[in-house]
Amino acid sequence: MPTVGFIYPDHAAEDDYPLAERMLGDGARLPVEHIYGTDLHAVAELLDLGSPARLAEGAALLAKYEPSAVVWACTSGSFVYGWDGAEEQVAKLSAAAGGLPASSTSFAFVRAANALSLRSVAVAASYPDDVAKLFVEFLGRGGIEVLSMSAADIDTAAEVGELAPEQVVELIVSRDHPDADALLVPDTAMRTLALIDMIEERIGKPVLTANQVTVWEGLRLTGATREAPGLGTLFRTKGA
Structure with a gap:
């Protein structure tokens, strides 16, 4: 392995x-x-x-x-x-x-989206708006259309890491877009692995997390x- x-x-x-x-x-x-x-x-x-x-x-x-x-x-x-x-x-x-x-x-993120043939997505970002917009631009260069982007305006990675699981779920689920093929969640400071299946079941589409x-x-x-x-x-x- x-x-x-x-x-x-x-x-x-x-x-x-x-x-x-x-x-x-x-x-x-x-x-x-x-x-x-x-x-x-x-x-x-x-x-x-x-x-x-x-x-x-x-x-x-x-x-x-x-x-x-x-x-x-x-x-x-x-x-x-x-x-x-x-x-x-x-x-x-x-x-x-x-x-x-x-x-x-x-x-x-770009390669995973391509592997799943995703073309339009929603973004649930923890960052301030100006930083989150740079992620949207990056996805665009990779051929991925962002239908909606929300920024939670959390200033530091440490604060993101302190979010409780229920806060993480709410932050993500509440920022879906009905027409998006998937929901993308940038920020490796956010604990998500144990929550992905539950979130996908809630919103009925793929979720890609950092x-x-x-x-x-x-x-x-x-x-x-x-x-x-x-x-x-x-x-x-x-x-x-």
Whole structure:
């Protein structure tokens, strides 16, 4: 089974990754190492958080696990660079990791949406409005139409990580759009893995969340995507 290394900013919802290991149940290893900066959802701070130097530090910390791929487990710290800048960010991360396949949560959302043939979505963002709009622009570059976007205006990742499960569910469910093919929930600081199936049942459509798509993308990089119960439509769809 593969080992996929994840670079996670600060601390908030990183326990979703050992939970994913248990839910996959096949021996895949998903080690997490942390880099540190401000956790403010603001453009300048996010650009610093996702800088090449910080990600190179994360890649060095992951080396002891001998991963087959590495992923920058941060949505806002990748899409804030724009599409071209995020591609350069991933290329530099790959180089820092000795040429390993690399990606980020922002690209994971686009690839997961494409794998499910989603074309129009709603976005339930925890960020302030100006940051959330950058995610909408990023999705547009990936060919995904956003029918509606709501921003919860939560300033820091730490605050997002403190949300109770019922608050997470309400934040997501209340922001669906009836005509959207799916609902996207950026922010790896939000604990969602244990809630995805319940939320999908509530709204009757696929839900893609940041930690879910990040794990899926890491497995995709190693050629190890497969069906797994409890992790939403994305992990129940053959060929996804």
